[in-house]
Amino acid sequence: MVLAALSDAQKAGIAGMAAAFIVFALVSSFLIPHWWPNFPGRWVWPYVGLVICFFLGMMAVIVWVAKEQTEQAGASSPPAAAPPPPAAQPPPAAQPPPAQGDPAAGKAVFLASGCPSCHTFTPAGSNGMVGPNLDDLAANAQKANRGSLEQYTRESIVDPNAYVVSGFPSGVMTQTYGQSLSKKQLDDLVAFLTQPS
Numbered sequence: 001m002v003l004a005a006l007s008d009a010q011k012a013g014i015a016g017m018a019a020a021f022i023v024f025a026l027v028s029s030f031l032i033p034h035w036w037p038n039f040p041g042r043w044v045w046p047y048v049g050l051v052i053c054f055f056l057g058m059m060a061v062i063v064w065v066a067k068e069q070t071e072q073a074g075a076s077s078p079p080a081a082a083p084p085p086p087a088a089q090p091p092p093a094a095q096p097p098p099a100q101g102d103p104a105a106g107k108a109v110f111l112a113s114g115c116p117s118c119h120t121f122t123p124a125g126s127n128g129m130v131g132p133n134l135d136d137l138a139a140n141a142q143k144a145n146r147g148s149l150e151q152y153t154r155e156s157i158v159d160p161n162a163y164v165v166s167g168f169p170s171g172v173m174t175q176t177y178g179q180s181l182s183k184k185q186l187d188d189l190v191a192f193l194t195q196p197s
Contacts (some may be wrong), residue, residue: 100187101184157189
């Protein structure tokens with residue numbers, strides 16, 4: 001799963017450094033001692049220095065890969081929209097009512113749809129790490145500023161690329177829940193995900 005998330009440049013960097021390290025290890029373990037039985041002899045400290053350089057090079061590649069992945073994740077996520085001024089907010093009465101679904105039935109939909117394999121959500125006892133932690137759903141909805149918690153949750157299910165939580169790639173979540181789940185199943189699922197803890 002981790003390898004699939006790496007870019008071609010990241011894979012090439014790791015593969016190149018690993019290949020160099022393996023070639024160095026094979027040459028210094030088999031070829032050089034075959035020709036020079038006392039290897040490394042009086043050259044032990046330069047040899048140790050070369051080994052340290054290879055180690056530091058491998059660590060530098062790993063750090064570079066982690067840094068590039070973080071930058072790409074930040075670049076792929078749209079910047080959070082600034083909240084509108086208080087006067088632009090509709091009055092509380094204009095907000096739509098909370099989802100009228102059944103949280104218990106929504107839990108069954110959550111489990112049957114494979115959501116636990118990708119999301120952490122304490123009420124479901126799940127600990128997936130592929131998608132955002134749903135225990136933070138209310139905080140993410142507030143950052144997204146895309147309507148009420150229920151509206152944000154429903155949009156995230158039926159159109160998961162409309163807003164992508166920072167740090168997660170777009171296009172990973174199944175795009176067809178809007179068609180494969182009935183209106184009642186969606187209402188139940190939204191009610192389960194947004195129920196007070």
